Each structure stands twice: as structure tokens, then as C-alpha cells.
Amino acid sequence: MVADEKLNEKEKESDDKPSDDQKAVQPEAKKKKKVEREIYLGKNIKIFPYNRLAHLDKGEVQAYAAEGLNRTNSNLFALVCTKPLTPRRIAAQKYGNIKSLSLVRLVDSGKVNWPDPDEEKYCFVYELTMGKALLEKSDSHPALSKKPEDIMDSIVVPMIDLLEDLANKDLVHGEIWPGNIFYGGGGIGDKIVLGECLSMPASTNLPALYEPVERALADPEGKGTGTLADDIYSLGVSLAVILRSSTPEANLSDDEILERKIEKGTYTTLLKDDRFSGAILELLRGLLYDDPNQRWTLEDIRAWQDGRRLSPKQFSPRIKSNRPVIMEKKKYVRPELLAKDFVNYPLEAQKIVENDELMQWIDRAIEDKSLKTRLEQTVKESNNLDQGNDFSHRLSVAVSSVLFPEMPVLYKELRFNPRGFGKYLTYGYVLKNDIKPYIEAIRNYFPTFIIRSQKGHDYSALNSKFDGA
DSSP states (O other), X not given: OHHHHHHHHHHHHHHHSOOHHHHHHHHHHHHHHHHSSOEEETTTEEEEEEEEOGGGOBTTBEEEEEEEOTTSOSOEEEEEOOTTSOOOTTTHHHHHTOOOTXXXXXXXXXXXXXXXXXXXXXXXXXXXXXXXXXXXXXXXSOOOOOOHHHHIIIIIHHXXXXXXXXHHTTOOOOOOSGGGXXXXXXXXXXXXXXXXXXXSSTTTTSOGGGSOHHHHTSOGGGSOSOOXXXXXXXXXXXXXXXXXXXXXXXXXXXXXXXXXXXXXXXXXXXXXXXXXXXXXXHHHHHHTOSSTTTSOOHHHHXXXXXXXXXXXXXXXXXXXXXXXXXXXXXXXXXHHHHHHHHTTOHHHHHHHHHTSHHHHIIIIIIOXXXXXXXXXXXXXXXXXXXXXXXXXXXXXXXXXXXXXXXXXXXXXXXXXXXXXXXXXXHHXXXXXXXXXXXXXXXXXXXXXXHHHHSTTOOOHXXXXXXXXX
16 A cells, blocks of 8 residues: 555655656647737737737738727727838827828827737737728739729718828828728728728838839838829729729739830729729819829829819820830830830840940831930940949949930849838848848949939939938
């Protein structure tokens, strides 16, 4: 009996000791225990790191349930920023000053000690007043088939009012699309609520379909903040998607859609199979002009709301040649499409420049004396550059800035708009990318090549910044 008692005691001791498998699980258990605790932003907001709200995620930025204390709205959610995407902290004050029921309300923002992994992160906390999004984020080529009269009061009017609120605060939203537009807490028919735009650089999470060509060609991190005209364009594409019943671009890649927009224009690319009439047709055409100088302004939109018939703005189609130029066995009849592909074939681009094939095409097939003069000047300046390694890449940037002035800098693997270079460099540095191409972009003044080619832009301030860099 004594022997049996000793044996039972040993078995009990053995049961109390963790097995090797249990030991392996223990760190995970501790980790889980660490995550399952609330954290605080200031004294009034509690965030729940173990309660994900995945339907409110913004790409790499994840959403979590939150709760307000001490008279703060109790139904909240937090967006926790991620490196190396730089949050728009400076824009937060402007955003917070917008008092509109059509924009999700910012409650607070700041740094928190995030538990998994254990590091400091920046987060934005908003009121959770939204219902379902108009569009599933995975639906890349949607057609919602809504009737104009059904969305006028619930979507069109609130969005126009909100654009004016944003403009009055000198704030570009940068993420207007149906995946970031929500029903206002109820269901279909309720007025909409536009989601936030602060947790990452402007347009980072905006699908290419909703952006003008010149922004869509840049990497998400290198687009720059953008303008009110870009927001107006995004609203136009959003309304086209909400209203249309077919998707003519459904079988095209993003690059092919951009080429189609250059070739035929945004309106035809998105709506060629749909027929609209009356006021909504006028609105769609006004918002979807590809040239920002022709696109409707807020004043034009307000005039349309007041029932005034607007004289159609003079449409200036992109230049089209009467015969193609050939590069890498592909035929080009538009300078913009040729410029876009220079980055992929720099040696071939150098060849058609140096053998005068490009100049003859501009002179004889396009017959644009101004374009020819600018191209001659740029080629002459480029010949003064270092003729060593990578000359073909540098030449292609210079020439493409003449053929397609609105285009971003496309140099080697870099794709950026000049005013987005700072955040783009930060992003590359944090990811430990090869910094050499960024340095070359500064030394060769590529951004000023682009700005100089654009009409109505003063590039002296930007030039000074790159001198300093």
C-alpha cells in the first residue's frame, strides 16, 4: 500500500510537470495572454488588440474595436498604422475640423504601445457610424446598376457637399471610391458616409481605376498628396461605377486600362456600353475629363446643381499621329503611350532618338512645331549629360517628359510624382531598398524635367529643394 501511495505521488508529480510539447506551447500561450489585454490612447479611449474588425481594414493598416470612456462616444474603432507607410498626421487637424455627417468623424489620434509585436505605433480612432460599404474591396470591376434618381439625395448631393467642405479646409481626401463609401449605419437608401484618409499616404489604397492616368502610373507610395481635381475625378469614376450596368474594361489589366484611358478617354473606357441622358450625363462628362484643366470645378458642379446648362468645355483630344512609330515591334500613334513604355526599353528609346526616327515622326506624322521645338531642346540638353552607364535611362526620362508632360518620373524601378518624392524616399529607406536610383533622381533633376514641361507650374521652389538635397 505504501508502495502504491509513492507511485501515485510520482504520477501526480509527473502530471504537474509540463511535457516537452506543453513546454513548446507555453510561449505561445503567454504571447496570447499578452495580446488579450486592452491598451489605452490617452485617458478616454480603450482599444482591443484582440478584436479585429477586418471589414474596416485599409490595406496593410488593420482595424480594431475601441471604446470611449468618460463621455467619449463608446462605439469606436481604431486604425493602427504600419511602417513604412507614413500616416498623414499633419492633415489630421484639418480633417478634425470638418463637421459633416458624410465623413467618418475623427475622435483622437496618437502613439500607443502595441502588444504584438511589442512596439510603439501610431493610430487614429474614429466613430463607428458606418454600415456596409457600397462595394466589396475585392470587386475590381464593378457595375452596381443604380438609377440616377435613387442615388441623387443619398450619394450625389452629400458627396458634392463634402467635396466643398474638404476644399474649404484645403484638404485633399485621396481615397474616394465605393469601397471606402459606406451606408450611413442603416441600409440602402440612407445617406452615405465617406471613410477616412489619414492612416497612410494619400491614394495609397485607392485602386488605379479611380485615379487619373498620371497618378495611376506612379507607385502608391510615390503619388504625392494630389489635388481637388483628383478627388473630383475619383468621384466621377465612383458615380460611373455605381450607375453603370456593364464593365467594358473587365478583362483588362490595370496597365491596359490606363492605355485605354489614354487612347479613348475615361468616359468611353468606363461607360461605352451604357447610355445616359439629361443632367446625369452632363455631370458624368464634366467630372471625367482626363485633362484637369477641362475637368469641372466645384463652381461648375454647383452651377449644375442649380439647374444651369453649362456650355461644354472645349475638348482637346490627345495628339494622334497619321502613321505609327515602332519600338520593340509595337506600333505607337500617341506620344503618351510611347513615353510610358520608354522606361521598359531604354536602349531602344535611345536608338530612335539618336537616329532621328523619333524627331522625323514628330515632324512628319504629328506635325506639332511646339512639340518638335521642345524635343530638340531637351535632346540637346541631354547630350550634355554624362554619356556613361545608365545614359539611356536618363535620356528616356528627359524625352518622355516632353512627350507626356503630366507623366510621373519613370526611372529604372522608380515610379513617382515629383511632389511625392519625400515620402517615396522614406518608404524605400525604411524597407532597405537600394537607395542609389533615388540619389540619381536627385542629381539628375528628373522631377524638374517633369515640372518644367507642365503648363502653368512654377518649378523654382521644387528646384531649390532638390538643390538642397
